[in-house]
Amino acid sequence: MALVTVDSTAEIRALVVDDEKEVADAYALRLQGVCETETAYTGKQALEIASESTVDLVLLDRHMPGMSGDEVLEELRDRGFDGRIIMVTAVDPDFGVVEMPFDEYLCKPMNREDLHAAVEHQRRVLAYETLGEFFSAESKRAVLAAEIPEEHRDDREEYRELAARVERLEERVSRLLGEDTSVVENFAEIEREEA
Structure with missing residues (x-):
């Protein structure tokens, strides 16, 4: 296995969801120094955290009492969650995973390097x-x-919303790229004529 190089200047915010507290806490511990991590021990708690704070990545167990990981996955996607979702589970995959809207599927147990x-x-x-x-x-x-x-655009709501969206996206991409933001800077240098 090749050694993984993690960009230490990049910041990613992860949510680890597992009904087994020890398992969730162990994964959070393994991710120290790699990303900011929060833990949730129920599906409901996971949805609350994802809706109240910026979460880039969810590591989600499939089988949990109450609200299963499959249900949490569907609810996150229905709510328009714009991060990535990794199923981290002891459930062996079958053809049902083809229709599931996750981004990666990892089987437990998992070592630190794979995580x-x-x-x-x-x-x-x-x-x-x-x-x-x-x-x-x-x-x-x-x-x-x-x-x-300027006098015809700055008072338009759709322009203000677009400018705010640009600012949010730029902050997120800069945070996720870390030091490798030259592509953003080069794009900003493209000259456009001012009205």
């Missing part, structure tokens, strides 16, 4: 997905800024 590799892989995927969203939104904002005089 770190999965988190790093999903961080990169999320960073590049977010980068694409940022480029699209910033292109729209920039063309409006270049073509419409």
Whole structure:
């Protein structure tokens, strides 16, 4: 197995969800120094945390009493959760996983290196997905800024919402990329004529 290099300047916020407190806490401990981590011991608690704070990655057990991991997964996607989801479970996969909206499936038990590799892989995927969203939104904002005089655009709600979205996306992509933000900086340097 190759050693995983984790970008120590990047920041990813993970939520570990497992009804077995010791298991959730053990995974959180293994992720120290790799990402900011919160733990949830029920599906309901996981949904509350995901809706109240910025979560980039959820490590989710499938079989939990009350609300199962499968139900939490569906609810997160129904709510428009825009992070990545890794199923971390002792349940052997079957063909039912084909329709499940997760991003990676890991079988327990899992060693530290495999966990770190999965988190790093999903961080990169999320960073590049977010980068694409940022480029699209910033292109729209920039063309409006270049073509419409300030007095006609800044009081428009849709422009203010777009500018706020650009700011949120730029913050997230910069946080997820760490020191490798040159692509964002190069995009910002593209010249557009001002109105």
